[in-house]
Amino acid sequence: MHSMKKVFLFILLLSGADVFAQNLIPYITLFPESDGQRIELQSDIDTTWVKWKERGYNFGLNPKVTPMHVHVNSILSTGYMLQVRGNAIEKNRKRWGFHVFEGYATDDKSRITMLLNKHVEEAKPVAELYYYGTEYNHSEAAYNWFRIGSDVRQHSFMFSRDKAIFYGSLRMTNAFTLGNIGNEDLQPQPSDKDAETNYVEDAKNVNFKELKESGNGTMFYDKDRNIVVIKVDGKWMKLVVEALPESIKYPFD
Numbered sequence: 714m715h716s717m718k719k720v721f722l723f724i725l726l727l728s729g730a731d732v733f734a735q736n737l738i739p740y741i742t743l744f745p746e747s748d749g750q751r752i753e754l755q756s757d758i759d760t761t762w763v764k765w766k767e768r769g770y771n772f773g774l775n776p777k778v779t780p781m782h783v784h785v786n787s788i789l790s791t792g793y794m795l796q797v798r799g800n801a802i803e804k805n806r807k808r809w810g811f812h813v814f815e816g817y818a819t820d821d822k823s824r825i826t827m828l829l830n831k832h833v834e835e836a837k838p839v840a841e842l843y844y845y846g847t848e849y850n851h852s853e854a855a856y857n858w859f860r861i862g863s864d865v866r867q868h869s870f871m872f873s874r875d876k877a878i879f880y881g882s883l884r885m886t887n888a889f890t891l892g893n894i895g896n897e898d899l900q901p902q903p904s905d906k907d908a909e910t911n912y913v914e915d916a917k918n919v920n921f922k923e924l925k926e927s928g929n930g931t932m933f934y935d936k937d938r939n940i941v942v943i944k945v946d947g948k949w950m951k952l953v954v955e956a957l958p959e960s961i962k963y964p965f966d
Contacts, residue, residue, distance in 0.1 A: 755783075756782065758776070758777070759776075762781050769817065773807075773812070811829060812826060823847050826841075826843055844873075845857070852908060858871045858873050859871065862881065868880055875919045894936065895937040899920055900921055901918070928944065931943065941954065
């Protein structure tokens with residue numbers, strides 16, 4: 714047994730915790746590295762653990778290969794940083810191998826979730842951050858607002874599954890593109906299928922519903938007719954545009 718581990722166990726023995734020390738040996742391991750020691754904590758695999766009966770613990774994990782949670786009954790503080798890294802059986806160490814952080818609300822059901830590489834969109838892997846509610850599905854109602862900027866009402870930027878509300882000003886340093894929407898991008902009736910597996914058709918219904926329920930000032934590019942439209946006084950109207958003067962030339966034309 715390594716000297717540092719001996720010292721640790723000796724302190725426990727002096728305190729009269731000899732049985733405790735012996736039971737602790739398999740779960741605290743010191744690994745000798747080049748010039749120091751590295752500590753590792755671990756729990757047993759136990760499919761009968763009572764917490765595995767709760768969705769917040771077992772959802773997306775396999776109790777047959779996943780150790781029981783290590784619970785720290787205190788605040789974690791570090792002068793460095795926290796890391797979540799992959800391993801040979803990563804899909805059983807995270808939820809589906811993607812979740813890297815979860816923070817539960819007072820109802821112990823809704824949660825903030827951060828995950829990596831569950832999806833690929835626009836030809837790149839995606840990192841996702843959202844506030845998942847208590848519906849436990851992929852519907853719009855399942856996602857609460859995620860606020861960024863401050864904790865002051867109507868002074869921040871809020872995001873949900875299909876909406877974003879910017880209470881503050883927005884400054885663009887590059888081009889701003891309106892949604893290009895045509896008949897092929899609209900579906901009046903919602904699908905009865907799960908939005909995760911039927912995301913293309915579900916997004917078309919989101920487009921239709923948003924335009925149907927939109928207020929004055931809503932704009933989009935009608936790609937079927939090549940016009941920009943805007944809702945004014947409850948009516949959709951064509952935005953009048955004109956050709957550039959011949960004297961204006963852009964290098965990116």
